[in-house]
Amino acid sequence: MNVEKLRTVDDWAAYYRHEFGLPATERGGFVMLPITSRASVIHLPTQRARAVRDLLDSHEIRVPMLARQIRWSFLTYPDRRTDPEVVEMLQRIDIDIPGIGSAVMLPTGMGRWNREGCNWVVPPERDGLLPPLSSVINAALLVGDDRE
Template identity: 65%
Template sequence: MNADKLRTVEDWVSYYRHEFGLPVSERGGFVMLPVTAQIGVVHLPVARAEMVRGALQQQRRGGPMLARQIRWSFLAEPDSRPGEQVMAVLNRLDIGIPAIGSAVMLPTGLGRWTREGCHWVTPPARDSKLPPLSAIITTALAVGAEGED
């Protein structure tokens, strides 16, 4: 499938399903990726997200990332859910973990400027594993601690 020839939301749904194996659907005229027991999401403020991205790449645990104006969203394998105390720390740091049943809007374009106001920093790949949610959370807390001395 050639991304340059995709015109409709339905085309993009087919593209994401076929090319990347993502369980997306059309909802309200947008491509939506549901948060499930197999695919999680972590939202991070941009500055912290850039540090997390670099650290995960060094660990060879990088994965798909979406950029929005004030935050990036990392796709993750939900290996465990943080406890209440960790969630409280994450909330204070403006790090969000959407609940199962929610969804994330994906771009209908592979360039930087899409009608959804987001773009792929690192696009998904069909055969690559998603990084564990716990690794993203641990890394996000570690890189923030380094800069807060």
């Protein structure tokens, strides 16, 4: 599919499904990625997210990432249930893992500027597998707190 020819939200949702295997849907006039047992997201503050990206890159782990004003969202697959104590610890350092049933908005454009106010830092790849959520959590804990 040629992204230049995509005009509607439904076109973009179909593009994400067809090109990247993401279960994107249209909801409320936006392209949404539902959080399921196959797709998860972890939101990190920007500074920590940059450090996590660098660490994962050094281990050749590629993670699709969306940038928003103060947070980045890493797309992953939930490889195991996150321990409640770990979730609590992550929340204390401003890291959030939305639960099944929630969703994250995807951009209707591959460039920096679009109506959703987010852009791909690292876009998904065709036939690319999402990395395990646990690897992003481990990296986020390893890089330390950006407020230290």
